[in-house]
Each structure stands twice: as C-alpha cells, then as structure tokens.
Amino acid sequence: MVALVIVLALFFDFTNGFHDTANAMATPIATGALKPKAAVAIAATLNLVGAFLSTEVARTISGGLIREGDGGIQITPVMIFAGLIGATLWNMVTWFLGLPSSSSHALFGGLIGAAIVGAGFGSVDFGVLVSKVVLPALLAPLTAGLVAFIAVKIAYSITKKRQRNGFKHGQVFTSSLVSLAHGTNDAQKTMGVITLTLIAGGFQATGSGPEFWVIAVCALAIALGTYTGGWRIIRTMGKGLTEIEPGQGFAAEASTAATILASSHLGFALSTTQVSSGSVIGTGIGRKGASVRWRTAGRIALGWLITIPAAAAVGAIAAFVALSGTVGVVIDTLVAVGVIVGIFVYARGNRVDARNVHDEPTVLVRPKRTRKQQKQDAKALRKDGAES
Amino acid sequence: MIDWPAFFVVLVATLVGASLVVTLYSLGLRLVDRPADHAGSWRRPLGIACFVACALVVLYGVYLVIPYFHQ
Numbered sequence: 532m533v534a535l536v537i538v539l540a541l542f543f544d545f546t547n548g549f550h551d552t553a554n555a556m557a558t559p560i561a562t563g564a565l566k567p568k569a570a571v572a573i574a575a576t577l578n579l580v581g582a583f584l585s586t587e588v589a590r591t592i593s594g595g596l597i598r599e600g601d602g603g604i605q606i607t608p609v610m611i612f613a614g615l616i617g618a619t620l621w622n623m624v625t626w627f628l629g630l631p632s633s634s635s636h637a638l639f640g641g642l643i644g645a646a647i648v649g650a651g652f653g654s655v656d657f658g659v660l661v662s663k664v665v666l667p668a669l670l671a672p673l674t675a676g677l678v679a680f681i682a683v684k685i686a687y688s689i690t691k692k693r694q695r696n697g698f699k700h701g702q703v704f705t706s707s708l709v710s711l712a713h714g715t716n717d718a719q720k721t722m723g724v725i726t727l728t729l730i731a732g733g734f735q736a737t738g739s740g741p742e743f744w745v746i747a748v749c750a751l752a753i754a755l756g757t758y759t760g761g762w763r764i765i766r767t768m769g770k771g772l773t774e775i776e777p778g779q780g781f782a783a784e785a786s787t788a789a790t791i792l793a794s795s796h797l798g799f800a801l802s803t804t805q806v807s808s809g810s811v812i813g814t815g816i817g818r819k820g821a822s823v824r825w826r827t828a829g830r831i832a833l834g835w836l837i838t839i840p841a842a843a844a845v846g847a848i849a850a851f852v853a854l855s856g857t858v859g860v861v862i863d864t865l866v867a868v869g870v871i872v873g874i875f876v877y878a879r880g881n882r883v884d885a886r887n888v889h890d891e892p893t894v895l896v897r898p899k900r901t902r903k904q905q906k907q908d909a910k911a912l913r914k915d916g917a918e919s
Numbered sequence: 920m921i922d923w924p925a926f927f928v929v930l931v932a933t934l935v936g937a938s939l940v941v942t943l944y945s946l947g948l949r950l951v952d953r954p955a956d957h958a959g960s961w962r963r964p965l966g967i968a969c970f971v972a973c974a975l976v977v978l979y980g981v982y983l984v985i986p987y988f989h990q
Binding site for chain 1: 941
C-alpha cells in the first residue's frame with residue numbers, strides 16, 4: 532500500500548510539473564524570447580534545483596483542511612491513495628482540456644473527497660476551506676491582474692515602440708525566477724505526502740523530515756514533468772488569453788514573481804497557477820490594442836471553480852472502492868491507470884508539442900471535434916495559407 | 920475569517936516590487952537606446968545603472984526564494 536501511494540504520489544508530482552510549466556514559460560515562449568525546448572529545459576533545471584533548495588515540508592498533508600491528528604481523524608494511507616487518484620485524474624483531464632488549474636487544489640479536493648467517505652463530513656474543516664482556499668483563489672488572480680495592469684502601463688509609458696524588443700532579454704530572467712520559486716514550493720507537496728505516508732506506515736519516526744531519496748525522486752519527477760512540458764496549457768496561457776508582446780510578457784512575469792514571493796513570505800499563500808493567469812489577463816487589459824479573450828478566461832475560471840469538487844468526487848469514489856479491501860485498491864489502480872493511458876492515447880489525436888505550440892488554439896479547450904470537423908479545419912487553414 | 924491586513928501587506932509589497940523591476944528595466948531600455956539627433960554621453964551609463972539596479976532587485980528575489988539564506 533505504502534509503495535503504491537509513493538508511486539502514485541510521484542506520478543502526481545509529474546503531472547504537477549507539466550501542468551505548471553506554463554506558469555513560468557508560456558509568456559517567453561509566446562513572445563519568442565525563448566525557444567520552446569530551451570524554455571522547458573530551463574524550467575525543468577530550475578525546478579530540480581529549487582526542489583533541493585527548500586525541503587521544508589508541511590507537517591500535515593492538508594494544511595489544516597482536514598482535522599488530522601489529536602482529536603481528529605487519522606488519515607490512512609488508503610485515504611491518501613484515493614485522494615491522490617482524484618488529484619491526478621483531475622490534473623490529467625484539465626491538461627487534456629488545456630486548462631491551467633491549481634495542482635494544490637486538486638490535491639486538497641481529492642483528499643477532502645477521500646476523507647468525507649473515509650471519516651464523514653465532520654472530518655473536513657469547511658471554515659479553513661473557505662478562508663485558506665476559496666477566498667485566496669478569488670484574490671490571487673485579482674491581485675496579480677491589478678499589479679500586472681499597472682506594470683504594463685508603466686512599461687509602455689516609459690519605453691518607445693522600437694525599444695520594446697529589449698524586454699525579451701528581461702523575460703528570460705523574470706520567467707526563470709518564477710520557475711525557481713515554483714520549484715521551491717511545489718515538489719514539497721509531494722515530499723510531504725510521501726513522508727507522512729511513510730510515517731503513517733511506521734517506516735519513519737514521527738516528526739522527522741523527508742529522507743534524501745524522497746527529496747531526490749520528487750525533484751526528478753517534477754523536473755521530468757516540467758521538461759515534458761504541458762504544451763496544451765502553455766498554448767492556452769501564451770496564445771489563448773491575449774496576444775502577448777515582449778513588454779507585456781515582462782510585466783506579467785515580474786508581477787507573477789512579485790506576487791508569489793510576497794505571498795509566500797508574508798504569510799498569505801496564493802496559488803501560482805491563478806497568479807500567473809491573472810497576470811497575463813492583467814497585461815492584456817493594460818496594453819492598448821490588446822484584447823482579452825474572455826471566453827477562454829471564463830472557461831479557466833470555471834475550471835478553477837470545479838477543481839475541488841471534481842477532484843473530491845473522484846477521490847470519494849476511489850475511497851469508497853478502496854475501503855472495501857485489497858480488491859478495491861486493485862480495481863482503483865487498474866481504473867486509474869486505464870484512464871491515464873486512455874487520456875494520453877486520446878490526446879495524441881490532436882497533439883500539441885514544441886512544434887505547433889504557436890498555432891492559434893482553435894482546437895484547444897474545445898477538443899471534442901469530430902474527424903470531419905478537424906478535416907474542415909485543416910482545409911480552412913490550407914485555404915488561408917493559399918490566399919496569403 | 921480571512922487575514923485582511925496580511926493580504927493588504929502582500930498587495931502593497933507586490934505592487935512595489937513589480938513596479939520597481941518594470942520601471943528600472945524600462946528606464947534602462949529607454950536610456951541605453953541612443954537617440955538619433957543628440958548623443959548624450961550620460962544616458963548610456965545611467966541606463967546600465969538602471970539594469971544593474973533591476974538585476975539587484977531580482978537577485979533579492981532569488982535571496983527570498985532560497986530559504987537557506989534567511990533561516
């Protein structure tokens with residue numbers, strides 16, 4: 532059971548990595564400041580480095596969301612397992628739809644679902660859920676958006692048009708900073724889950740920090756995920772929300788970095804994904820001549836709204852099955868692997884990778900197009916090419 | 920329910936930090952770029968100073984990111 536949880540946790544870490552490449556690297560890729568492959572390589576390296584730099588993991592898996600420990604419930608490895616299934620599957624679905632959604636929220640959601648089934652509604656602290664998760668999720672994009680709006684106004688009022696290509700060089704540094712900040716935050720979630728599972732399973736002393744091998748494999752998993760690159764999400768963030776110019780990209784990255792750093796150091800945690808989406812939208816509003824595709828923004832916001840309930844639902848179902856015994860755990864594992872492989876195979880139908888990441892995201896976020904429609908799209912595209 | 924003062928501090932810090940980086944970098948770009956009509960010799964060094972100041976702010980960000988430096 533413990534081994535299964537570790538493998539699943541690492542796969543969750545991997546999906547976390549490729550989900551969040553976009554936060555740092557979507558804008559430099561969109562403006563051409565970095566070549567797609569180079570961008571994901573930098574992001575992966577910095578995530579790897581970041582994971583080793585900061586190994587301070589949480590003492591509770593859910594950060595107080597679930598009443599753990601004394602006077603509360605005991606989160607068993609089976610519940611963690613079910614929660615991780617919920618989180619991972621939801622990450623896969625949102626990746627397939629090209630939606631940037633918070634991996635932490637998916638993890639919280641999955642665990643909540645599993646805890647409700649495993650220990651009843653009383654196990655979840657809904658007050659903490661609202662004040663630590665729901666309200667910050669609302670404030671994060673607003674804060675980052677406002678700051679990015681002001682930043683882009685400053686950038687465009689100081690510089691003249693022909694000077695603005697110089698922002699491309701700056702983008703390399705600001706996006707790297709975002710990547711590093713991400714690396715010092717996100718791999719720790721998985722380290723925490725694995726360490727607490729080991730403690731729960733009696734393999735490690737209570738209150739001890741993560742073992743070195745745990746840190747190493749978590750760092751590798753998130754770096755590998757980052758390098759694989761969630762190209763679908765990169766395309767949504769870089770092309771789907773608004774057209775991004777170098778000055779805008781620089782302002783967006785600077786705002787994202789500033790928001791993440793300020794929030795994590797002044798004790799008001801905000802989600803990286805929501806911050807960077809907010810920044811991109813903010814710069815889209817701030818630059819004259821740029822338009823924000825509110826339909827896409829709306830879909831993303833909807834994705835955020837349903838992340839926790841959806842992951843919770845999957846987590847709850849998985850917990851319900853898994854709690855029936857070993858057979859249930861086996862069924863869960865097989866179904867989860869089946870769904871993950873299925874999504875990967877199905878995603879090959881409209882592949883997005885380093886080569887076509889710059890295409891307009893017509894298929895993206897609306898992937899359910901039939902073969903016939905795809906053929907029509909291709910025909911229309913060829914026609915456009917012939918005319919121009 | 921929600922820690923509004925903490926949020927306000929974060930908002931202000933973010934605003935100051937991001938504006939500082941963007942202002943310095945933009946000024947740097949503007950000053951380093953040589954205007955065609957008059958070649959002011961003071962502009963280029965000042966522009967480079969802006970870039971350096973901007974780099975320092977970003978390095979401070981790196982300092983904040985790495986917990987090893989401030990435990």
